[in-house]
Amino acid sequence: MRPEPWGDPDTIRWILDECQTWAIVGLADNPSRAAHSVAKFLKRKGKRIVPVHPSAETVWGEPGYASLSDIPFEVDCVDVFRRSCAAPAFADEAVTISAKAVWFQLGVLDQPAFERTTAAGLRMVMDRCPAIEW
Numbered sequence: 001m002r003p004e005p006w007g008d009p010d011t012i013r014w015i016l017d018e019c020q021t022w023a024i025v026g027l028a029d030n031p032s033r034a035a036h037s038v039a040k041f042l043k044r045k046g047k048r049i050v051p052v053h054p055s056a057e058t059v060w061g062e063p064g065y066a067s068l069s070d071i072p073f074e075v076d077c078v079d080v081f082r083r084s085c086a087a088p089a090f091a092d093e094a095v096t097i098s099a100k101a102v103w104f105q106l107g108v109l110d111q112p113a114f115e116r117t118t119a120a121g122l123r124m125v126m127d128r129c130p131a132i133e134w
Contacts, residue, residue, distance in 0.1 A: 006104075006114050006126035012133050015101045015123055019076035020047055023068055023099070025090050026081030027051040029059045034105070034129075035081040041131040042079075050075065068093045077101040079130065080108060088113035095120040105129055 022042055027035040028051065036059065039049045043060050050071055051057060051064035058064055065071050068078060068090065078094035080087045080103065087104055091113040094102045102117050104110070104126040117124045125133075 004126075005118075006109075006124060007128060008125075011123050012125055012128065015077055015103060015125060016130060016134060019101055021050065021074065021076045022047050023050040023052050023065075023071060023075045023078045024081065025052045025068070025078060027059055027064070028053045028055055029057045033081070038079070038081075038105075038129065038131050041134075045134065068097050068099075071097070075099045077103055079103045079105070081105050082108070084108050084110055088116075091117045091124070095122060101125075103128070103130060106132075 024035055024039050027039050030036055043049050049062050051059040052068055053064055054066055056064040056066045078099050080090045087108050088110045091102045101123040106127060106129050109126050114124050
């Protein structure tokens, strides 16, 4: 049985190896949230993390931004910690800001967003966690 295209092991490995700057959508300074621990994990692995949250809080020493379009530098991967109903808008915004990849966290799936994002040339993973896949 072939895995779903959004769980392709080669795509997962490429994103983990090649993406250095990760915009973490939904990351605020709240240690009880999954985004907080995943961001810490990525930072320990040498990745630059960029908190993206309406409150634009600083997390793990990194200044936050209210939206992806507010980030004044290139982002490699947009990692989305939002419900499936809200996540597609962030995939579309990742295309707009010319990110290289989009990662939807565990339980977050939207096949039309996957199709739009990959058709635009980005790599995309859904329903996975980078800390688990590492």
